[in-house]
Amino acid sequence: MSPVLRAVLPAAALVLAACSEGTTESAPPPADAPPAAVLSGTDLNQPLRVLGTEPFWGLDVTAEGLSWSGVDETPLTAPNPGPGMMGAMAVWRTQTTDGQPLVLTLIATECSDGMSDRIYPLTARVELGERDFQGCAASRAFIESQPAP
Structure with missing residues (x-):
């Protein structure tokens, strides 16, 4: 082995070892965890209020139901089947x-309830039997953190 190769091999081994140390794989989510469903910054797997x-x-x-x-x-x-995500919309069919x-559709657009100054992060449509309702939605945590209307 040439003297140059003998000098370069230890350095190359150190560089390769340093590069491989930072490539740890992240653990997959638990099998029973619901898939991530986020709309307008709202985690749809957390309790929501539609009104x-x-x-x-x-x-x-x-998680228990609607x-x-x-x-x-x-x-x-009604049972909660979880949302089906379609771009800027999430739809529950139950x-x-x-x-x-019962079909709940949430759309990633701000919404005003028309009765207060509160702005909600999501616009909602509820189809219940033959009736349609228009409204707003947010996480329960968001609503509880806002001043009373």
């Missing part, structure tokens, strides 16, 4: 325990 006015109505979205409430209406529940189709 509207005229008439007042609300839809809570949690819960509908409205003025002078019987509360309804059925209430009394058999009505």
Whole structure:
């Protein structure tokens, strides 16, 4: 082996070792973790509140399910299948325990409820049976951090 090669080989080995130390793979998410679903900075896997006015109505979205409430209406529940992501939209398709189709669509556009100065990060549409409702949505944490309207 030439003297130049003998001098270069140890240095080359050190460079290769240094480069390979920083290439650790990150651990994959746990198998039971829901896939990341984020819209307008809102983590859709966290509890959400969807609401509207005229008439007042609300839809809570949690891992356990969707819960509908409205003025002078019987509360309804439905399983949460998780959102289907389509670009700047997320869509939940499910059925209430009394058999009505329930479709929740969230769109990544700011929304005003028309009754307060609050601006929500998401615009919402709820199709419940034959009825359509327009409103706003945000994480429960966002809503609870805002001053009361």
